[in-house]
Amino acid sequence: MEQPELRVFFEKAESQLAGIRGGLLLAAQNGFSARDIEFAAKRLDAIEADAAARGLQNVTGFSARLRGLAEIGKTDANSALDIVAGVESALLQFALQSEDFLADVNSLVETSFNQLGGDVATPEHGVTDEADEWTDFEIDEETFEIFQSEADGLIANITANLQFLGSSPEDTSALWEIRRNAHTFKGAAGIIGLKAASALAHRIEDLLDKMVESRRPADSRVVDLLAIAADHLGKMASGTHADDKIIMEALAADFDAVLASPSAKRPKNVAAPLANKTAISGHAPAPHHNAPIVRVSLDRLDELLRISRLLVNSAETDGGSHLELAHDISQKLLQLRMVRFGTLETRLKRAVHVTCQEEGKKADLIIDGADVEIDTQTIDAVIEPLLHLLKNAVVHGIEAPETRRLLAKSEKGRISIIASADRANVVLIVEDDGCGISTEKLVKKALINGILTAGDAQAMSEDEATELIFHRGLTTAESLSMNAGRGVGMSIVRQSVESCGGKLAVASEPQKGAAFTITVPVVVPVSPDELPDAGLAQPSNVPLVLVVDDSSSIRRQMAKFVEDAGLRAITAVDGADALELMLNGRHEPDLILSDVEMPNMNGWEFLEYVKTDENFGHVPVVMVTSLDGDQYRQMASRLGASDYIVKPFGAKDLENVLAKFCAVAVG
DSSP: OHHHHHHHHHHHHHHHHHHHHHHHHHHHHHHOOOHHHHHHHHHHHHHHHHHHTOOOSSSOOOHHHHHHHHHTTOOOOOOOOOOHHHHHHHHHHHHHHHHHHHHHHHHHHHHHHHHHHOOOOOOOGOOOHEEEEEEEEOOOOHHHHHHHHHHHHHHHHHHHHHHHHHHTTOOOHHHHHHHHHHHHHHHHHHHHTTTHHHHHHHHHHHHHHHHHHHHHHOOHHHHHOOOOOHHHHHHTTTOSOOOOOHHHHHHHHHHHHHHHHHHOOTTSSSSSHHHHHHHTTOOOOOOOOOOOOOOOOHHHHHHHHHHHHHHHHHHHHHTTHHHHHHHHHHHHHHHEEEEEEEGHHHHHHHHHHHOOOOOOOOOOEEEEEETTTEHHHHHHHHHHHHHHHHEEEEEEEEOHHHHHHTTOSSSSEEEEEEEEEEEEEEEEEEEEOOOOOOHHHHHHHHHHHTSHHHHHHHHHHHHHHHGGGTTTTTTOSSSSOOOSSSOOOOHHHHHHHHHTOOOEEEEEEETTEEEEEEEOOOOOOOOOGGGGOOOOOTTSSSSSSEOSSSOHHHHHHHHHHHHTTTOOOEEEESSHHHHHHHHTSSSOSSEEEESSSSSSSSSHHHHHHTTTTTTTSSSSSEEEEEEHHHHHHHHHHHHTTTTTEEOOOOHHHHHHHHHHOOOOOOO
């Protein structure tokens, strides 16, 4: 066998074994079972088959030994990991027999990491630029804003889990949470075209895979490097930084140094060096515990609510003795839909922090009413308007530090969100102590743009002039940037609020600040049979495509492409969410596009369930993943996948899939 082919095989096997080990470690955190052993055994089957095809005869029997553990009831992670180590040992024996291979190992590893650090070959050498793969997708402003919001949440999760890792270096659960969030960030940044950010997230992912593979605890150098990298990811996510290449080169050297150094354990009495990182992210992580969580879809919860209402009505009509109990059940079910407003704190504070960095300003975000409980659908409806209002407060409201000093104000501005709720409405007030809204500038711009006549401007009251900020195309920004200058932001905010039956009001006082009040009606849940199919306005005979991906940016872009092709699209955040959609009897997709690496239920588990189910087995499933390797394609084929697309992919790839399975014409 040729040495290049052998090297490729060993590299793929190494990556797959790291994934198997990671899965076993993660399963051990959540209750190890025979199912976990079988899943790992199937992945070992793929390695053994590849090894046999290359004449490596002693890499065999390991998957059978793994299944043997389940047969004798020995379902513990350590025994399974020992077998995985045996596979590695067998592979190593072949590597040691090849001088050429050993001589080239160091350069192979170095080359791999240099590619992640920015030393990417040019297209003339036959390597395609990953960012260019996405250029045939039109990334609109809304998609980019969705990515930024998603990135805020992912980075916040990384930062929170870094704190756990800082105090507990062997916390594999925290390590794999960081790895999962970095993986999702990598894919989302890739689809937006942020190549450097995607590469840095890939570098984080690779470092963590190596740590798991070598069973290395997260010492202080690792935690500090990951914290710095996460902070740079936040800056890169804005898409406006010109120093991404310099950052990548500097961090590449740091990653190489950490990988090359032995693990240095932090003394037990030394505090984790993340206090300053907490201040940057503006939040403290939630308590880390392993309390069991049960996922319940809103459809099923609403059906229970409908039944409880029938029970209440029946008890009231009959004068039954169980009326009080029926009311209690109904109230408890309603409470299950409620979410503390404070759960948004990390994302909101991150938005303020990032915008301040971009604008060269300083501001704190204060949340009053974090314990107010709001229906989860209302939370989803108001998060984007809130994020935009916070960015708007920094860009247009809070003055530069030197200006605030001249005005006898604190250098650091103050932005607050006040949350309250009653039986009828949820009220959210966003206030700042900045310069207020300049109605003079608004009227002047409106006159220049032909929105107002001189007579209209003369007759306008102060309140009417303030309302001009909601006029599409009108902005007081002096220059165009990612945060201001387009004149569409505030009109979109009002439109978003009004689309869920709410109202947006504004008040301002010169040099004292502005206040925006969002008022939205309390959501009254209805049962599934009373709800129209959201996003399925087209006739039911039009093919339905289910998009499954844990990245909201990728979900939206793929669903948009499907709908632009004249098909219907529904989305799910992971395999478990997708199964809930399918099992409730309301949706039977004609095609499924599924990611692989997702939380709760990954793509392999979802694919296996679908293809072995008598009701859904006929539905074609196409895997859309960044896992590029023959072993992954073979696993997909064995489990019944109809096709396999590697991220990053182009519009042509999706066109071909839709043409093949949904009879869509390729233009």
